Amino acid sequence: MNEELKERAVFAIISHPDAGKTTITEKIIWLGQVIRETGMVKSKSGNYAKSDWMELEQERGISITSSVMSFHYGNRAMHLLDTPGHKDFSEDTYRTLTAVESVLMMIDSAKGVEAQTIKLMEVCRLRDTPIITFMNKFDRDSMSPFELLDNLEKILSINCVPMTWPIGDGVDFKGVYDIKNKSIQIFEGNDPLAPTIIDASNLNDSSVINLIGTDLKTKLEDDLELISGLTHPYDEDEFLAGIQTPVFFGSALHNFGVKEVLDMFASKAPGPKPREVLLPPFKDDSSKKMVGPTDNFFSGFIFKIQANMDKRHRDRVAFLRVCSGRFERNQKIFHCRSEKEIKIPAPLLFQAKDREITEYAVAGDIIGLYDSGKYQIGDTFSEGELMQFTGIPSFAPEIFMRMVLKDPLKAKQMEKGLQQLSEEGTVQLFKRYTSNDKILGAVGQLQFEVVKYRLENEYNVLGSYESYPFVAVRWPKFPDEKTKNSFIKEYDLNICFDNKQRICFAVKSEWDLKLVMEKNPKVEFFANSDYL
């Protein structure tokens, strides 16, 4: 792989809400010189970390939308993809994780592994994504570092390799010991970019004892002895295979230990990897191939669509992950779903809230395409060959609602808004076959709030929700047209169309579904549309 490609590092941060993802994102983009100051996260002045784009998430203090922040650090061109931590937005996070090559996992050291970390880790595992771990908030009372490693290994089944080791915690937190370099970085909180580092190759040296005291020195000695017996050495191949995770300790809030983690990404994070594409007719298992960063034809896929990142522009941007070849500004690229060539005159590169037009992009880059409604999540681009990148998941909604308009004259705006929001993946939109009712389906309740809020703010549509008596949808696959037509006739009240006009079967109860499946053994019912 050439140097230009090796430079690229695409990563995301995953965590349970409140573990410190927003805080560390801000510190990382500060180190990457995207922002000039820190301390904006949830500050009283109302300024938030720039990755929090939407007002709603600012009000609630949660990160809802994924965003992309591109910057240079060391000799790497980095793309940090922000992911919402809240479980109601898992869909968005899962899709974003398909576009990264490595992940930073934040753990709250007082709590250890939490529910959402487990779920996100499962997604990383599907693609064997390498993970670097940050044990955050060591400036507060924490679980012991051994307990934390044990907790991670047992719950997440991943081998931990401590790269640093904390000396004390809470008010006694003195700093971290760098295991490889045998040095101590002192926790002073003065200048995190130029921390005081002392040589600790001899722990009995007076400079060490003066710093951490005899008790913590003895404890550190004991800990280090135990670590060497209990943990595996760092192994690059195991890290790259997602079997082993290098573990760092620190405090994102006080910017302690963050630079070490970013240095690790700069030196060890993998560059762009080959990815699988399906070839026409897109259903046959045998028609697959790998497309790699060294292939010289251009290819990529859209993993995220985001509207109104900049309210002044009221625009919509599709984020495209380049997987192979080179893309030049003004190039015509082939949109595989519509089978049309599209000229891209203004490909965008993002730095938190700021954007600039980029002249080119190579495999591993993320660029933004202005979208007037042409693109959908999962769309593949190439230089003319019909192909489809695999593995971008879609989810079966579990909660269903119907929007009731306050002003019936706004029906058209509502329809347009719902259509666009569903194309962005904010919510899933279904149309009932018999009544033409528009039904919204979501995995998490908060998704509905986002839709309502955005309809109000962006489309000037006021509405309220009425719950709909569905518990799930299934995408049926029919053996032939005749079976399909008679099925539609018999179950017309359950038939809906999704936003790609595919037939869905709306489920009123699990019991109902069971009966329908028994009665129609030739029809396959899929829980999501990935398999169609």
Ligand code: G4P
């Ligand atoms: P998230 O994006 O993962 O949800 O977490 P976020 O960064 O928003 O951090 C959650 C809370 O934890 C914030 O406090 C933040 O200041 C705090 N925090 C993050 N990193 C550290 C750290 O290293 N040490 C300490 N002591 N705190 C940290 P908050 O908004 O005031 O929330 P709350 O804790 O008062 O509820």
